[in-house]
Amino acid sequence: MIRTESLTKVYNKVKAVDSIDINIEKGQVCGFVGPNGAGKTTTIGMLAGLIEPTGGKCFIKDIEVARNPIQIKRMIGYLPEGVGFYSNLSARQNLRYLAKFYGLKDAESEARITELLEYAGLKNVDKPAGAFSRGMRQRLGLARALLNDPEVIFLDEPTNGLDPEGVIQFRKIIKEQAAKGKTIFFSSHILDEVEHVCNTICIISKGKIVTQGSLDDVRNKMHKDKPMTIKIKVIGMMPKLTDPGIIDATYNDGSATLRVQSDIVNEVASELMKSGVRIRELKVEEESLEDIFLETVYRRE
Numbered sequence: 001m002i003r004t005e006s007l008t009k010v011y012n013k014v015k016a017v018d019s020i021d022i023n024i025e026k027g028q029v030c031g032f033v034g035p036n037g038a039g040k041t042t043t044i045g046m047l048a049g050l051i052e053p054t055g056g057k058c059f060i061k062d063i064e065v066a067r068n069p070i071q072i073k074r075m076i077g078y079l080p081e082g083v084g085f086y087s088n089l090s091a092r093q094n095l096r097y098l099a100k101f102y103g104l105k106d107a108e109s110e111a112r113i114t115e116l117l118e119y120a121g122l123k124n125v126d127k128p129a130g131a132f133s134r135g136m137r138q139r140l141g142l143a144r145a146l147l148n149d150p151e152v153i154f155l156d157e158p159t160n161g162l163d164p165e166g167v168i169q170f171r172k173i174i175k176e177q178a179a180k181g182k183t184i185f186f187s188s189h190i191l192d193e194v195e196h197v198c199n200t201i202c203i204i205s206k207g208k209i210v211t212q213g214s215l216d217d218v219r220n221k222m223h224k225d226k227p228m229t230i231k232i233k234v235i236g237m238m239p240k241l242t243d244p245g246i247i248d249a250t251y252n253d254g255s256a257t258l259r260v261q262s263d264i265v266n267e268v269a270s271e272l273m274k275s276g277v278r279i280r281e282l283k284v285e286e287e288s289l290e291d292i293f294l295e296t297v298y299r300r301e
């Protein structure tokens with residue numbers, strides 16, 4: 001549904017997006033994650049037909065975006081970062097205006113707008129969009145992105161400005177859209193946020209894709225070669241351990257904290273038993289995916 005081939009955007013000699021290859025299948029919900037300035041907005045802009053690539057190509061349902069920008073705009077849903085509206089028009093009037101672009105018939109569009117305003121939690125809001133809070137603008141932006149019942153939905157930092165209730169409602173909407181078979185691509189700089197709703201992840205840093213795949217694939221790839229911590233408590237004195245998998249160890253009288261390259265908890269347990277001590281506690285602590293993400297991706301910045 002979404003495919004890029006060496007997609008590149010250069011601004012004043014700076015590669016904002018550097019030859020990226022993305023492939024997203026129908027029905028996937030992909031979290032596009034990276035720090036500020038990584039190239040997320042530029043990528044989504046090119047996919048939505050709003051920014052012309054400097055090199056490479058992108059396709060939505062095998063239609064090349066740069067060659068068919070109007071067709072693409074009618075096909076997709078798009079919530080831009082810092083979404084803007086006609087400030088003197090109400091939420092309903094703003095959506096009505098847009099419905100014309102999609103060629104929706106009046107009766108059809110009124111029903112759809114009513115449904116979407118309720119869906120986005122703006123049913124009883126009559127004030128002009130200029131008086132909206134940031135969270136309300138995001139809600140209206142989401143309604144706008146769904147107006148044409150698109151098969152492919154792009155959301156750029158959709159939870160920015162939403163309060164916790166709004167975030168929960170947003171996740172519910174995404175899950176419902178995914179259950180309808182929609183393909184969703186949404187950006188965030190917080191990995192933890194996309195883990196709640198996405199089944200695939202694509203991580204971008206400095207314009208390049210760091211890793212992409214299913215949530216489990218990305219977890220395994222990122223956890224691979226990452227040291228883990230084993231915490232041990234014993235009855236009596238803690239002996240010094242000799243397992244070659246131990247990178248670093250801190251010993252106290254009855255406890256130890258080991259940094260290990262892989263899960264060697266069984267080896268450690270048998271070494272402890274051989275030395276005759278009784279184990280009170282032995283546990284492995286893995287870094288969270290968010291911690292690894294912060295460590296590996298933000299360190300590149």
Ligand SMILES: Nc1ncnc2c1ncn2[C@@H]1O[C@H](COP(=O)(O)OP(=O)(O)OP(=O)(O)O)[C@@H](O)[C@H]1O
Pocket residue numbers: 011012014015016017034035036037038039040041042043081189
């Ligand atoms: N119109 C522009 N002119 C010049 N440089 C730009 C332009 N738009 C983006 N950039 C630069 O391209 C890089 C990628 O920016 P982009 O907005 O795509 O990143 P992002 O991941 O969406 O960041 P954020 O989370 O802050 O929105 C940045 O270095 C940015 O300064």
